[in-house]
Amino acid sequence: MSSSEGVGFGRDGSVVTITLARPADQNRLTRDVLVTLQGIADRLSGDGESHVVVITGSGTEFFSMGILNPAVRATYSKEQILELVRIANRLYDAIEALPQIVIAALNGVARAGAAELALACDIRLAAGHATFALPEARWGGFPGAGGPVRLPAIVGRGRALELICTGREVDALEMERIGLVSGVYPAERLLPEAQALAARIGASGPLATRGAKRIMNVRNAAGFAAARALSDALRHELEWSRDVDEGMAAHREGRAPRFTGR
DSSP states (O other), X not given: OEEETTEEEEEETTEEEEEEOOGGGTTOOOHHHHHHHHHHHHHHTTOSSOOEEEEEESSSSEEEOXXXXXXXXXXXXXXXXXXXXXXXXXXXXXXXXXXXXXXXXEOSEEETHHHHHHHHSSEEEXXXXXXXXXOGGGGTOOOOSSHHHHHHHHHOHHHHHHHHHHOOOEEHHHHHHTTSOSEEEOHHHHHHHXXXXXXXXXXXXXXXXXHHHHHHHHHHHHHHHHXXXXXXXXXXXXXXXXXXXXXXHXXXXXXXXXXXXX
């Protein structure tokens, strides 16, 4: 498997495996990692030899901690934060649009922007100890890389609002119960099971698998575009709100935030 900018890439027949490989940094999706992943997605979009893509993280602790948390945010300007969100949105849209079937193998914690990456995949599997969370509301914000757009289609509107608006963490068994993942496996079996599923899909006719995915994507396209535009507009407004600054300050100071809705 080759590796570049914290991203591993391997190929076995028609199955490609991409590994988020920054274990010392909780497999964080840095700008360089996002750009590297975008380059891979751009190449895969025209790759007629690969039929399935598996995305996982290195180690057993984190699939990925995501892109931003309060500590990381403090090192960026608001313009840089918006740029990162735009880069992530472009990447996740590209992953969702890939002709290949994309499987996320959640080997550990999937949080914030990494949880949104998993939502952009077609199928999700989880290790028994894996967790999933969109904690942004507890910091005064909302998921800006597709969470409110994609999650309702997977778990339903009410459940999606509950998860996003409370920011609570979901364990693997609940993920399976609410349909967020298709299967839960012991940690040592997760990647072999994901690759076995990928091989079974890859053995099917590519016109069939690619055609089915394309039909589903077209079905969702019109509503997605409007939701994406609203998300981008609200995200810009959010970054200059008092609430988002209060959320970051409260996290740094170890106190409960005092949100005012402004």
